[in-house]
Amino acid sequence: MSKSSQVLRISRIELQSAGKVESAQLTIRGSPYEVQKQQDDNILSAKFSPPLEVQELFSLSLNRTRALCIQKWSRKKISFDPSEVLSNLEDHQFRKVQGNVTIVLDVIPPNQPPDGPATRCAPLLSHSGLLTPSTEEVLKQCPRFRILVMGKTGVGKTSLINSAFGINDARPEHYEPGEANIDTPLCSKLNDRFVLHDSKGFEAGEEDNLYNVKAFIERRKTHGDVKEQLHAVWLAFQVPLERFGQRLMEVGMEEFLQEKSNILGDIPTIFVFTKYDMLTEDIERRWILSRRNYTQADVDLEADQYLQQHCIQPIQDLTKQSDIPYIAVSSKGRYARTLKGLTELTHQKVSESFAQQHGTGPSPVPTVTAMAQRVVPWLNIEESINVGKRKYWTAVFAGADFSGNTIEDCIGVIHTDIVKVWNFYDPSGFLLCGHFRDFMMGVVNTLDKSPTKEIAPNNAELVFRRYGIALVAMLPIILPLSAGAAVIKWARATYERMPDVQRRFMAYITDLTHVLDIIFTLTASRDEKKLTTGIIKTAIVLYHMSQRRRDVHTKIKEFPVAIFGGRDVNAELESIVKSRYTTDGDLKERVENITPEELEGDEDWDPSQSHGDKLAK
Numbered sequence: 001m002s003k004s005s006q007v008l009r010i011s012r013i014e015l016q017s018a019g020k021v022e023s024a025q026l027t028i029r030g031s032p033y034e035v036q037k038q039q040d041d042n043i044l045s046a047k048f049s050p051p052l053e054v055q056e057l058f059s060l061s062l063n064r065t066r067a068l069c070i071q072k073w074s075r076k077k078i079s080f081d082p083s084e085v086l087s088n089l090e091d092h093q094f095r096k097v098q099g100n101v102t103i104v105l106d107v108i109p110p111n112q113p114p115d116g117p118a119t120r121c122a123p124l125l126s127h128s129g130l131l132t133p134s135t136e137e138v139l140k141q142c143p144r145f146r147i148l149v150m151g152k153t154g155v156g157k158t159s160l161i162n163s164a165f166g167i168n169d170a171r172p173e174h175y176e177p178g179e180a181n182i183d184t185p186l187c188s189k190l191n192d193r194f195v196l197h198d199s200k201g202f203e204a205g206e207e208d209n210l211y212n213v214k215a216f217i218e219r220r221k222t223h224g225d226v227k228e229q230l231h232a233v234w235l236a237f238q239v240p241l242e243r244f245g246q247r248l249m250e251v252g253m254e255e256f257l258q259e260k261s262n263i264l265g266d267i268p269t270i271f272v273f274t275k276y277d278m279l280t281e282d283i284e285r286r287w288i289l290s291r292r293n294y295t296q297a298d299v300d301l302e303a304d305q306y307l308q309q310h311c312i313q314p315i316q317d318l319t320k321q322s323d324i325p326y327i328a329v330s331s332k333g334r335y336a337r338t339l340k341g342l343t344e345l346t347h348q349k350v351s352e353s354f355a356q357q358h359g360t361g362p363s364p365v366p367t368v369t370a371m372a373q374r375v376v377p378w379l380n381i382e383e384s385i386n387v388g389k390r391k392y393w394t395a396v397f398a399g400a401d402f403s404g405n406t407i408e409d410c411i412g413v414i415h416t417d418i419v420k421v422w423n424f425y426d427p428s429g430f431l432l433c434g435h436f437r438d439f440m441m442g443v444v445n446t447l448d449k450s451p452t453k454e455i456a457p458n459n460a461e462l463v464f465r466r467y468g469i470a471l472v473a474m475l476p477i478i479l480p481l482s483a484g485a486a487v488i489k490w491a492r493a494t495y496e497r498m499p500d501v502q503r504r505f506m507a508y509i510t511d512l513t514h515v516l517d518i519i520f521t522l523t524a525s526r527d528e529k530k531l532t533t534g535i536i537k538t539a540i541v542l543y544h545m546s547q548r549r550r551d552v553h554t555k556i557k558e559f560p561v562a563i564f565g566g567r568d569v570n571a572e573l574e575s576i577v578k579s580r581y582t583t584d585g586d587l588k589e590r591v592e593n594i595t596p597e598e599l600e601g602d603e604d605w606d607p608s609q610s611h612g613d614k615l616a617k
């Protein structure tokens with residue numbers, strides 16, 4: 001059957017980061033279908049049940065508002081070819097990036113009954129090949145981590161948010177729509193997973209704001225839908241320097257705190273004392289002037305006592321609560337650990353508050369909290385393990401009855417789940433594309449090889465030096481792009497060689513997690529968070545060449561056959577995934593020393609296009 005004769009069946013359309021797009025219209029054979037804005041998130045979507053069936057070109061019109069133009073509205077029409085859509089599906093989705101809008105079509109695969117039970121009840125492993133990633137269910141329940149940040153203008157709220165959620169270059173135009181106000185949810189194009197409510201507190205002349213804030217929190221608190229609730233609150237106060245006559249808070253905030261337990265109830269709330277660097281510097285300045293000898297530990301202790309007396313005690317008195325979660329932070333680079341502390345504390349409090357939900361299993365909120373933050377890779381690892389354990393790990397290791405193709409499908413959804421939990425800014429979808437999956441499969445397949453036969457890292461380095469070849473160009477040389485065939489090969493080795501198949505699942509999950517962890521480090525310190533193939537290839541090459549990869553593979557190969565199919569296998573996998581790439585000192589150093597120049601160039605995945613030719617000569 002040729003592709004063009006196939007019918008494309010669309011069950012849903014979504015426009016992400018829709019920003020200034022006000023509305024959209026899908027036109028199929030002259031019939032219009034409206035794509036509507038969803039409540040308060042900047043997402044437009046429409047569901048089609050039964051699905052829309054298309055065989056010929058169809059189009060989507062975007063209606064935008066253009067604030068700075070004389071003509072307020074602009075209309076843009078984008079055409080789609082059903083056969084192009086069908087041949088570029090990833091996990092039953094087709095993505096197209098158009099300027100700053102990503103269009104996602106959910107497609108029912110051609111071999112699937114249009115509205116069969118498989119699409120509705122999402123079976124664990126279906127023989128028809130349709131598996132649903134667990135993250136899809138999580139995100140359906142709660143697509144964004146919703147946080148309220150309160151504090152006077154200038155205390156450093158925006159700086160904190162930018163660093164915690166990896167939107168370092170966020171300028172006002174990244175926010176939609178415009179003015180900050182507690183009722184206006186703010187989203188960033190650079191991070192789909194969080195939504196911010198920003199409230200400036202209760203400055204003079206804004207006393208009636210207390211009423212608005214209370215009403216807002218009450219509405220969110222009593223909302224029945226978990227995605228509309230507030231998942232965390234940061235109450236931000238700049239550490240007051242007493243000798244400059246600074247005050248911790250204004251009168252309105254005092255009133256708010258007196259009623260805190262009534263107003264906020266069980267919403268995880270963290271007291272954040274900002275600009276901690278100014279406090280420690282002030283202490284040091286005084287001590288230098290008085291010629292006192294001191295260590296860093298003395299400064300920390302003094303600062304702690306100061307915080308206790310001038311920040312924590314007054315808040316305990318106002319709230320009548322002795323156990324308040326708090327942290328002192330600074331947005332300055334050398335205090336990065338404080339930002340990590342805030343992120344971990346937030347995740348911990350959210351996890352305590354949102355553990356189980358009635359009837360539907362674990363709450364999606366801790367997972368989406370980990371996805372949203374871009375500071376603590378450890379949280380992504382932990383939550384990807386939790387997501388894995390929801391369904392697929394158990395299925396794979398319990399020796400579920402899956403035949404041939406579903407092993408591929410299963411690896412496919414595990415890949416999607418892990419990538420989604422890491423939530424990189426990847427508008428081109430590189431991490432979900434077939435090339436990346438193939439390269440990862442290439443890494444996993446070295447499980448078979450004897451380590452001595454591979455290119456030793458030292459040789460590889462000689463190669464770079466002699467030919468002046470960038471690390472990114474190494475990838476096609478060391479790993480075949482045709483690894484897809486290898487998946488099928490080992491997927492065929494079903495039941496009787498079960499431990500082998502399970503070992504490969506273990507290696508896939510571990511290798512992918514390590515590569516993503518390296519990508520995290522490569523992007524964390526950069527302002528430009530957008531993933532490029534250069535960054536991804538460098539991470540694969542570094543990991544592939546490393547002793548860490550050899551050790552992981554050796555460990556997996558040495559697991560006794562007896563653990564497979566048993567209960568210990570999940571625990572073993574968890575422990576191996578949790579031990580980070582940074583345990584390999586050499587690899588850690590290499591990753592940290594990569595320069596921005598080394599990540600550039602060679603934007604093609606295809607080996608024949610790359611410098612590989614040069615090496616061959």
Ligand SMILES: Nc1nc2c(ncn2[C@@H]2O[C@H](COP(=O)(O)OP(=O)(O)O)[C@@H](O)[C@H]2O)c(=O)[nH]1
Nearest residue numbers: 152153154155156157158159275277330331332
């Ligand atoms: N010293 C110091 N200055 C900061 C810190 N965080 C933010 N600032 C500065 O404080 C000012 C206000 O920051 P901003 O994040 O816009 O505060 P917001 O009004 O609460 O959103 C800016 O000039 C920041 O550069 C910090 O941790 N230490």
Ligand SMILES: [Mg+2]
Nearest residue numbers: 154157158159
């Ligand atoms: Mg601000």
